[in-house]
Amino acid sequence: MSTAVSPGHRACLGCGEVLGSRLALEAAGPNIIVANATGCLEVTTTSYPYSSWNMPWIHSLFENAPAVASGIEAGLKALGKAGIRVIAQGGDGATADIGLQSLSGMFERGHDVLYICYDNEAYMNTGVQRSGLTPSLASTTTTPTGTTSDGNRLPKKDMVAIALAHGVPYVATASVGYHKDLQKKVQRALTFKGPKYLQVHVPCPPGWGYSSSSTIDVAQKAVQCGLYPLVEFELGQMTSARKLNKRIPVDDYLRDQSRFRHLFTGAAARQGIEVIQAIADANVRRYGLA
């Protein structure tokens, strides 16, 4: 098989996550074992007796992919099997919420595992509920807009900082909108021994409410407005940050997505957008993206 993830799966048209995973695992090359958390990526690709995965691949539960990967790594070590790379992957909910404890343990123990988080910014598999990586003011089914709510009140959890605080030797963000950068980062990550954390922004047409032909465009806009900085840290030092060569206001990114529609209507309309613009501006300053 020439591709890491075979077609014929059940993901939606324009799914950023399955695309992101295919790109990442193809970059990783042969001789890998993958541990996958529960989520869209797993559900849409493994309807028994079929599977899209062309490598040894295991799904156990929603919250334990990092620990399962830790066990695979330990098992390979015990068996003296060298040269096989272990990759764990999951959605933003699996990573930042229910599996965070498991991920922290994997980081802390220093397992030689690349963990990839496919960040579509909500629990998509169960119908667009809020996760810790849902951005501020996005409407989800558990943070609906209403008389007492403007959508998600909480900020997006800073997983990069959390990984760095664990002393993880390679930490980076990427986007399906920039596939060469994504693949380069996977390959770079695998040159490090120990835990690696890569967070990939993967737009979701039904979850965000935009046309399924625009996934790449939406992903690029997220980067170009400063809301999704593409950064890279090696041994705790920032080694790259993608400059915003075509910087756009956040409006241009938010406007096409129904999860932000409420920010464009009503009396207090501009307020929410200003809050989000301030988040983008802070990212630009923090990582020197201008």
Add this chain to the structure above:
Amino acid sequence: MKQLLEGSAAIAEMVKLCRVQVVSAYPITPQTHIVEQLARTISGGELQAEYVNVESEFSAASVVLGASAAGARAYTATTSQGLLLMAEVLFNMAGLRLPVVLTCANRGVSAPITIWNDHQDAMTVRDSGWLQLFAADNQEAVDLHLLAFRLAETLRLPVMVCVDGFILTHAWEPVNLPSQAAVDAFLAPSAPIALLDPARPATLGALAEPDSYMEHRNRLFEAVEGSMQTMERLQQDFERQFGRRHGPTAGYRVDDADVAVVAMGSLNGTIEEAVDSLRDDGQRVGSLKVVSFRPFPAAELRRDLGTVRRVVVLEKAVSMGSGGILSAEIRNALYELPSRPMVKSHVVGLGGRDVTVRDVREMVLSTREDAPLFFGLRQPTAVEVS
């Protein structure tokens, strides 16, 4: 007045009418529609309550534990993997005697992963000290939630209302929702006690040494077992006020039956149709629905099944290495009878496999005692074999 509602919407509406004060939940199919509607109800200002979005079911259960200990009426909902992840908290909550109500939108457990219905999730925590009530249809699901809050707060025990995932949660049925005044008349508008209260400092969750642990566990056992009396009294209250009754067991054409089909949950609708068709064929068949699995209605089963020759149990869960769970408990209850019916168990409907009227007829009519435990297994497909 009857309204046509999705099961999940009807349950969420009843939970709102019960004036819950804290809702905490974590999304999992097929529970999501219930908690999403509650989130909308709260963010829309229709219900004054705290909705706590958490990072796991473990935390959802722990949040409602804390809220209940602080004296708030607290509610959560989950299923399957989520219920299993809550298991440690569930045992703890029962031991702490906290009157939380939980909806379990019953679903099978992994591996292999399934999102579809069976009862393995709820049956796996049957020893926790929670009361467990199984709804056969959406009217029963709605009514059992109201009853559950009253039972929980009267007994100081947590109550799980089990509702078949998809089959009930996603089915649109006409449902009678009581008025707010009627609900308030049955269930006091706020929870009765705050265990954590600076006015009366108390220690919860103390360490029990071997000289007291058994007594604590015995008190919990007696509370759950003895809850049948309270259940009976509250069922009467409920019937007086609303004209409907929900168990602990309910028979259908079973009084003069030779054969009784026993099951929990939505299977009972199919079974009752099969009973009618078998009666049309001249078979003396009836059925018995078990609504309350905890407390287990042993005396009621002896009363209802004492005169039948054969009991056919249709069950959606299995104890690996042993057999059907409901049937084992029924046999245990009937063992005390001077003359006991045969009890045949059929494991059916796992992971959403459909159970039809024809299947039920076949199980009733077959008298093979050595029939396999799992009913209706299929041959592997060509792809599976290859």
